[in-house]
């Protein structure tokens with residue numbers, strides 16, 4: 143048996159009466175980079191919240207790193223960027239450095255204070271997203287895209303084995319999106335970090351991801367990237383419920 | 399003044415207690431304000447009122463209670479109230495803020511009943527409502543010191559956890575912070591600080607000492623550490639100035655402390671505005 147980092151077994155979820163997730167099976171293995179795609183309201187964020195234990199599934203089971211989510215102890219192994227990270231109280235008195243360092247809370251241990259080393263780790267992580275010069279600034283005084291980069295740094299600071307990101311690039315400019323994705327690629331390829339990325343940028347990301355899952359209440363496709371690329375646009379449009387046309391970057395380059 | 403403090407024990411008690419709560423009330427208050435829980439402090443202080451009023455009434459009726467310090471009752475009922483708020487907040491998931499007015503009204507309701515039963519306001523009660531320079535006993539001071547040690551240890555050892563929990567509760571949960579437990583203790587600690595502060599600033603003004611210095615600090619500070627330091631400085635300034643004025647005018651210190659802290663807040667706001675204008679002018683002139 144291969145070691146699964148995430149294993150969802152027959153997971154269903156409903157808010158009050160409407161079923162949002164319907165019998166989901168999904169396995170994420172070591173070193174895999176999954177793109178989770180689907181239209182608005184298809185249940186992507188809900189699924190992420192279930193994987194993280196923020197929501198309890200109505201039925202089915204969730205395992206992280208081989209242990210049941212309810213008894214899973216090593217939360218420092220997960221880095222997380224939520225879809226609404228920057229909906230925090232913008233008057234909050236905290237510097238960028240303090241926010242990023244808070245990603246080490248669990249790793250530093252209970253009852254312990256942060257050390258000088260923790261601060262250096264936070265600065266290094268800020269360097270990765272190109273924000274180290276903002277370290278001493280108030281987080282509320284940054285632009286939305288800059289804040290988002292800070293939250294990415296917070297997810298990376300603990301050197302996680304699994305990165306879960308819900309539309310992390312929303313509000314980030316094109317150049318920084320490109321460098322963010324190449325950073326993800328590097329983390330995945332060179333450091334073997336498993337990644338689950340929720341995104342609407344399907345063309346960009348399916349070239350990077352090793353695996354793709356299409357969600358719309360239930361999983362309509364999941365498998366390796368090359369199989370996903372062989373699918374018809376028409377099939378994907380059916381799952382989305384509206385026409386989708388994928389642009390394959392390599393093909394367009396050849397065309398030119 | 400200094401010589402008076404050196405020679406009278408009651409003044410020593412009052413000033414030492416004042417200095418301690420000037421430290422812990424804004425320190426804890428910072429976490430309360432950034433988590434938007436300021437009303438909870440208010441609700442709990444009114445529950446403490448019910449406890450104090452109840453104990454004053456019982457001391458008229460039952461011999462056993464006559465020798466007992468009402469502060470214990472105030473603290474106990476505030477702690478009870480804090481646990482009740484937590485419970486209610488859990489039950490009304492989508493209307494968490496509903497728990498606060500319910501508890502607040504309950505506090506005032508019971509308080510009113512006990513006050514009426516004891517045939518109105520004694521001078522004791524007025525001291526508890528608005529604070530007192532002369533009524534702080536050695537025993538009160540000891541209670542304040544013990545509470546201060548608990549509060550400072552709690553914040554010192556759970557600083558990281560409290561920070562994440564305040565800034566981003568969901569993220570705290572994902573990163574494995576035991577939010578539920580820390581939150582429960584947080585409520586009890588808040589009740590303790592209210593209990594410690596009521597002798598000096600009074601039940602009705604406790605929550606102001608926890609929030610107004612913080613409001614001023616948040617105007618000044620960029621970092622959380624900075625906000626913490628400013629909060630304590632402003633809190634101490636308000637308590638010291640307030641106590642001195644109250645001593646010379648022979649009035650309740652609660653009022654003078656809170657009015658001083660509002661003065662500090664106004665000063666900080668004005669200062670910020672002036673600085674903002676100056677900066678704007680520099681920019682304009684730079685362009686011209």
Ligand SMILES: Nc1ncnc2c1ncn2[C@@H]1O[C@H](COP(=O)(O)OP(=O)(O)OP(=O)(O)O)[C@@H](O)[C@H]1O
Pocket residue numbers: 157162180181182183184185186187188189225
């Ligand atoms: N708190 C909630 N209460 C009730 N229904 C909800 C709640 N949150 C989400 N839903 C519903 O659940 C469904 C899935 O929502 P979810 O946020 O998981 O979608 P998503 O795939 O992340 O969408 P998006 O691309 O817009 O982020 C939607 O139909 C939404 O209306």
Ligand SMILES: [Mg+2]
Pocket residue numbers: 186187188225308
């Ligand atoms: Mg979503």
